[in-house]
Amino acid sequence: MAGDALAAQLESEHGIVEIMSRSAPALGGTGAGIAFIAGAAIPLIITVLVPGSVEAWAILLAVVVSLTLTSIIVARSGGTAAWRMIVRTLTVGVGTLVVSFLVGRLVF
Incomplete structure (x- = not known):
């Protein structure tokens, strides 16, 4: 068990065994x-090179x-079903x- 009360609570209630370093959020944001x-x-x-x-x-x-490749990579790293991740990502992304294309057609 952990040495102090906060560490014990984090470990028992949330399964957090080690505290992340101060640089971890910055590295995540940079990535x-x-x-x-x-x-x-x-x-x-593509815009520059394709007619x-x-x-x-x-x-x-x-x-x-x-989006499909990204969904497969994220699903495998997170241990979730790839097809659900692909459907969700393509639905939102496409x-x-x-919507952006249609607004662009209306405005410009």
């Missing part, structure tokens, strides 16, 4: 920022592939993409 930049770079590169006539379809395909 998330790098992942966001890498994810945003894919559609940007305008197929640009929207190419971006949609890249987003679906990226739904957001469609």
Whole structure:
């Protein structure tokens, strides 16, 4: 059992055995920022390199592939069902993409 009351409570009620370092949140945030930049770079590169006539379809395909791969990786690392993660991620991701596209068509 832990040496002090707070550590004992954390261990018994929440299963927390060791306290994370002070740098762990910063490292997590930095990793998330790098992942966001890498994810945003894919559609940007497609926008620059692909002809305008197929640009929207190419971006949609890249987003679906990226979200599917990300969902599989997250599901395996978290021990959850991959198909549920894929459905949830694609529903939210593609739904957001469609709404953004429609608003862009209406405004511009």
